[in-house]
Amino acid sequence: MDKNMTGFPSIDKPWLKYYDSDESALQINAKSVYDYFVQQKPPMNSVAIDFLGKKITYSQVLDQIEKTRIKFLSLGIKKGDVVTLCSPMVPEIYYIFFSLNQIGAVANLLDPRINIEFIEKSIYDTNSRILIYIDQAYEKMRTIKANEKLPHVFYLPVSGSFPRALKMLYDIKNRNVFNELRIIKHYNWLDYKAETSASKGLNNDVTVDDLAAIVYTSGTTEIPKGALLSNKNIIALTVQNRISDFGWDRYDRFLEIMPPFIAYGLLCGIVIPLCIGMQVIVIPKFEQEKFADLIIKYKPNHIMGVPSMMEDLTKNKKLEKTDLSFLKTVIVGGDKISTTAEKGINKYLEAHNCTIKLIKGYGMTEMSSNAVFTKSKECNIDGSVGIPLMGNNVKIIDSDGNELKYGEEGEICLTGPTLIPGYFNNMKLTEQVFVLENNERWIHSGDIGYMNEDGILFIEGRIKRMIIRYDGFKVIPRLIEDAICMNSDVKGCAVVGTNDKLHGQGQLPLAWVELYDKAKKDSIKDTLMILCRTNLPEYEQPVDIMFIDELPLTPIGKVDYKALEKM
Secondary structure, eight states, X not given: OOTTOOSOHHHHOGGGGGOSSOGGGGOOOOSSHHHHHHHTOOOTTSEEEEETTXXXXXXXXXXXXXXHHHHHHHTTOOTTOEXXXXXXXXXXXXXHHHHHHHHTOXXXXXXTTSOHHHHHHHHHHTTOSEEEEEGGGHHHHTTOOOOSSSOEEEEEOGGGGSOHHHHHHHHHHTHHHHHHXXXXXXXXXXXXXXXXXXOOOOOTTOOTTSEEEEEEEOTTSSSOEEEEEEHXXXXXXXXXXXXXXXXXXXXXXXXXXXXXXXXHHIIIIIIHHHHHTOEEEEOSSOOGGGHHHHHHHHOOSEEEEOHHHHHHHHTOGGGTTOOOTTOSEEEEOSSOOOHHHHHHHHHHHHHTTOOOOOEEEEEEGGGTEEEEEOOSGGGOOTTEEEEEOTTOEEEEEOTTSOBOOTTOOEEEEEESTTOOOEXXXXXXXXXXXXXXXXXXXXXXXXXXXXXXXXXXXXXXXXXXXXXXXXXXXXXXXXXXXXXXXXXXXXXXXXXXXXXXXXXXXXEEEEEEEEESSGGGHHHHHHHHHHHHHHHSOGGGOOSEEEEOSSOOBOTTSOBOHHHHHHO
């Protein structure tokens, strides 16, 4: 060890040796994400978005952003107002986000698959002025009515940016649905005409510290919470990725398969690629079985996803003889990847004429998504997740909160310019989760790991009882337990994670149930499964329900989850 090093990663910051610039490069001169985007002088005549074959240039994107901004101004949207978006990734989401950001309004981003009770609660808790949802979610959304609290409800046809022939077919097929929505006063967002009197002036009051978006996460507790992302958070992460220079260049083709309602998708699928000037191939609904077809068709320079997606790709026979030398980066995040799987993917890439290694990342919504990255081959060690992005700091602590030295295993804590200001409407939880230490705010991740003397981070496991599926979705056991316990025959329920053997990555929730009447276990299983399907989104469904005479307890009377996991 260098004699000038203290032995504490957060003080020494040994990872800085991998950067050519210092933290002064993080200086932000933009007041909003939109402002920063325009400052990058996007290549106006180049393709910004390729949506199912329809190519949209940067000039057209900026034109659509301006038209969308005028729509919102006409509807009375002003700085600080919240607009709820409930949609997968389609080009209109790009226009809506940037136009709201230009005004200084906040995009409240929701997964259309979650239950209607949570959606309604989010809309009213955030005092949303407008709801815009994807038309394919109309069955769920039809109960939401425009009123004094929510003046406008719009549906967004997924066909809005389809090529002309495909759009005509889709709209004809769904015209009865559109007519029905009109009757209940849910109007087509694309058909709304802005009033000519709407102001065209720019809002000069927008600042870099203003909120830009709300995304939802289960985080370090079992309470779903809205993470507040500021302009500063989003711009800082964009600048960090540019400084890292791991291969994303202007005019490159980026295959976008992530949803916009997670920080990972918003930042790495919308903002960063456009600010760099890439061509984004937008896929509204990702299907693993079609992943290989997309790669063959579009020949993207960059693909990104969770580890299981890439592992499955290496087993796809369609790519057996395909030259993949067009790939410049293959990135995984959202879950830990085994060293065996990592080596297998790297061997596969080499066999298909790629000169690259798999890039791994680590982060969390509270850090605006990725916070640590395998920036270069020098810090891309098998089993590691790389080094902190420029400006971020990492420390490893013991159970008493004391910082540990290199090689010592403990809880990972992070801070930096992308650390969010807190959770929506929950100051108590914000103060609990974000810890102020020596005048600096830190997030305690709940993950276990260590850092070596080069500043390279290794993840070993999780403290939390959170279950992370193969596709990166986080499952809260308590929500499943609560759903099953709605049945009066259930005495107790405990949900644990079981290894997903089908995908070879991540876990699935397995429910253990104790009944008052043991004789009913053969007849009640289907009822409990239906209860779960009715009350939980698809990614929270238990893979199975097992019955047990008595749930095992610890000496102090708590459910012994470790015993159940071993069973």
